[in-house]
Amino acid sequence: MDDTFMQQFINAGQTTVSSLLLAHFHELGITNDEFLVYLELKSFYDAGNHFPEMATIAKRLRLSSTQVYQIIHRMIQKKVLTIDTTQDAQGRSQDQYDFALLYRKLATYLTQQKQAVSVEKSNDTRQQLFEQIETEFGRPLSPIEYETIAAWLDQDHYQAEIVALALREAVLNQAYSLKYMDRILLSWERKHLTTKQQIQQEQNKRQQRQQPNTSAAAKPTSAIPQIPMYNWADPADDDKQS
Template sequence: MEEFAQRYIQAGQTSIANYLLDHFREVGMTTDQLLVFLQLRRYIDRGQRMPEADILADHLGWDKQRVYQVLHELIANKLMTITSVPDAQGQKQDAYDFHLLTEKLSQLAVQTTKKAAKVSATNDRATVFNQIETEFGRPLSPLEMESINQWLDEDHYRPELIQLALKEAVLSQAYSLKYMDRILLNWEKKNLKTAAQVQREKERQHPRSNAANPATPGNDIPDVPIFKLTDH
C-alpha cells in the first residue's frame, strides 16, 4: 500500500475546470475530443507541450490513426491550434494551444448570462401584468397593456417601482393606470428610480412618522408613499 501511495503521488494530478466538463458539448466538443484534451492536458501541465500521438493512443486504447483524426477535428472545429513557443534554451518548438477553446467557453458564459437576464426580465414583466390584473380584479385591456409596456420599455421604470405605484393606487382605492402614471411621473421628477430610493425620500420628509394616511382619488397624490414591496 505504501508503494502504491508513493507511485500515486509521484504520478501527479491534472487540474480540469468543471465549467469545461459541464459545457464541453455546448462549445462543439465531442466526448472523444474531450478524452484527447484530457490526455494532452496532463502532458502540457508537465511541460511537454506536444506529446507523440502513439503515446496518447496507448493511454486511450486507440490506434494512432484515430488519435490523429481527433486532433484534426479539434483544429477544424477551432478548439485548438498548433503554435510555436520557445523552450528553456530559447529554441522554437511546436505546441498544442487551447486558447480558442477558452474563448468559446467565455463567450458561452456571456450568452448564458444574457439569456438568464432576458428570462428574468420576461418573468418580471409577467409578474407586473399579473399583479395589476389581480389587484384591479379584471383583465387588462390592450390599451392598458400597451401603457404598461411603455412604462417598461420606453420610460424604463423598474418593475419594483411599478409594483410600488400599484400598492399606492390600491391603498387609495384608485384602480386606474392613470393614477399609477401620475405617481410614477412624480417619482421620476424627483429622480427616484428604485423602491429603496422612494422609501428613503419618504423617511427624509417625515423622519418621525412611520406611516401615512393613504391618499384618496380626489386628493393630491402624496409626494412619496411609504409602502414597501413587502407590505400587504
Template sequence: MELLAHALLHDGQTAVANTLLVHYREIGLTNDELLVYLQFKRLTDQGQQFPDAAVVAKSLGESSNTVFQRLHEMLAKKFLTIESVTGADNKIHDRYNFDGLYDKLALAVKQPERAAATQTDQAVATNPRQKVFTDIQREFGRALSPIEMESISKWFDEDQYDPEVIGLALREAVLRQVYNLTYMDRILLNWQKRGLRTAQQVEAERQRSLEQRLNGGSQPKRQTGENALPKIPLFKIGEESNQAKK
C-alpha cells in the first residue's frame, strides 16, 4: 500500500470530462483513439510539452506504428492538428493539439441529432482518407512523420485531390522507386495543371499519350524525313552485280 500511495502522489491524476466519456462515440472517436488521447493527455498533465509516441505505445502495449496509425485517423477526422512550436531548448518541435476533439464535442452536446448525422457522413468520407494513409505508409515501408501526415491531409482539405488520384500518384512514385511525398506532390500538381482531376481522366490521358507515342514513332517517320529508315534490298549484296548483268 505504501508503494501504491507513493505512486499515486508521484504520478498525479488526469482529469477526464465525463461529457467526453458519454459522447465520444457520437462524435466518431473509437475506443482505441480515446485511449491514445488519454495517454497523451496524461503525459501533458505531467508536464511533458512534447509527449513521445513511443512512450504512449509502451503504456498501451502497442507498437509505435499502431499509435501513429491512430493519430493518422484522428488527424483525418479533425480531432487533432499538429503545430510546430519553439521549445525551451530553442528548437522547433511538433506538438499535438486536440482542441478539435472538444470542438466536435461541443457540437454534439449542443445539437446531438445534427452532430450524429454529420458524423455518419464523415465516417463514410474518411474511409478513403484512411486508406490513403495506410497505403502510403505500407508502400514507404515506414511510419509517416507528423509533418507528412499534415501534408497528406492538406491534399484532401486544401487541394481537394481525389483519393483515387492520390493512389495513382503513389503508384507512379513506387514504380520509379521514389518514396517521398515531395515527388508525389509534383505529380499531383502536374495533373491538376493539366485539368486531370479524376482517376478516369488520369488513366485516359495516360492511354492517349501511350497511343500517341506508339503511332507517332512508327509509320510517319519511316516514310519521310531524315529519320526515315533505309530500304532493305531483297537480294544479297554479292548478288546485285549478277542481277545487273542478266
C-alpha cells in the first residue's frame, strides 16, 4: 500500500457500530435494508454531516431516492429514528437524524432479556427444590404443600438454598414434614439468619457449644450413638411422619 492510499484511508474517518446492536438489530424489528441505511446515516453523522442528502445515500447503496425515503419512513414508523429540528448559532433551522430511540429500544430489549434469564433460572431453582423435597420425603408433594413452599419463596422471601438447609435439618431429625421445616425457618428468621453462610456459622457455634469437655472427651465414646444436632420439634408434636 502506498502513502497516498493510507492518507486517503485515514482522512476518510471511521464509523463505529455497537456490537450489541449488530447482534440484535433483527430482534428490534430492523431489516437488513434498514440497518444498511442506519450505517450510512451513522457514517455521515460521525463525519459531522447530521442530515445528508437522500440522493447521496441512494447512490452509495445503489438504490433510488424513493427507496431510501421509504426505508427511512419505515424506520420512523418503527420508532427507531427521528428527524429533529434545531437552530444554529445564527438562528437558522436545521434538521438532523437522531437514533436515540433505537438505542433506548436496544437497552430495553437487553434488560428484558436479562430479566427473562433471571426468571428462567429462578423457575429452574424452584423446580429443583420441589424435586429435592419430594426425594427426601419419599413421596409426591400435595397441592397444598406446593403452595406452602411457593409462599416461603414468594411471600416470606426465603432463598431456595435456605429452604434446602431447613430440609436437611428436618431429614437429620427424621422429621419429614413441612411444618417442621417451617419451625426451623422461623427460628432462623428470629435470629436474623438470612444467608447460608450465617446459618452455617451459627451451626458451627452450636456444635462447638455441644462439644464435651476435656474430662468427658477422655472417656470412650465409640459406643455413643450419633444424635442429631438439632431438635426443633416439641416432644408432643405428632407430625414428624405427616
